[in-house]
Amino acid sequence: xxxxxxxxxxxxxxxxxxxxxxxxxxxxxxxxxxxxxxxxxxxxxxxxxxxxxxxxxxxxxxxxxxxxxxxxxxxxxxxxxxxxxxxxxxxxxxxxxxxxxxxxxxxxxxxxxxxxxxxxxxxxxxxxxxxxxxxxxxxxxxxxxxxxxxxxxxxxxxxxxxxxxxxxxxxxxxxxx
Numbered sequence: 001x002x003x004x005x006x007x008x009x010x011x012x013x014x015x016x017x018x019x020x021x022x023x024x025x026x027x028x029x030x031x032x033x034x035x036x037x038x039x040x041x042x043x044x045x046x047x048x049x050x051x052x053x054x055x056x057x058x059x060x061x062x063x064x065x066x067x068x069x070x071x072x073x074x075x076x077x078x079x080x081x082x083x084x085x086x087x088x089x090x091x092x093x094x095x096x097x098x099x100x101x102x103x104x105x106x107x108x109x110x111x112x113x114x115x116x117x118x119x120x121x122x123x124x125x126x127x128x129x130x131x132x133x134x135x136x137x138x139x140x141x142x143x144x145x146x147x148x149x150x151x152x153x154x155x156x157x158x159x160x161x162x163x164x165x166x167x168x169x170x171x172x173x174x175x176x177x
Contacts, residue, residue: 011043012106020035026067030082037114047106047140055129089113092113093113096109
């Protein structure tokens with residue numbers, strides 16, 4: 001059996017490592033979805049950074065929120081593990097790649113998996129930032145469609161306003177039919 005981590009791109013593995021580092025710095029015993037989301041706000045070169053930035057979920061604001069809601073433990077930890085939600089999130093990231101026939105799991109697939117896990121702490125973060133998870137998912141799908149991935153359709157109705165804003169910034173137009 002091959003190493004399951006081989007399916008993850010080096011960027012996705014870097015995000016997972018960054019999440020582990022953040023959990024360790026906070027002396028949290030478990031790497032939870034909040035650590036993964038927080039890691040996504042740390043690396044500007046990744047698509048997940050740009051997607052979250054579009055919704056004003058940025059490192060400075062998210063780290064402040066997490067440190068207030070989930071403060072660092074005062075005792076140091078000897079072992080860190082993945083929470084059950086994080087394990088489920090990783091499974092859902094793999095499932096998020098399947099509709100695109102992608103074997104490799106990239107950072108945007110991780111973001112889609114994070115949204116699909118329906119974590120209470122992620123819901124709390126999105127509510128704090130006044131963000132709807134479906135809007136982030138649509139933008140993530142747009143990123144997948146706009147890169148080297150196959151195009152996905154949004155719906156039979158006109159594209160959402162946020163998408164039209166992004167497209168206009170890029171100098172693109174869409175047939176609204």
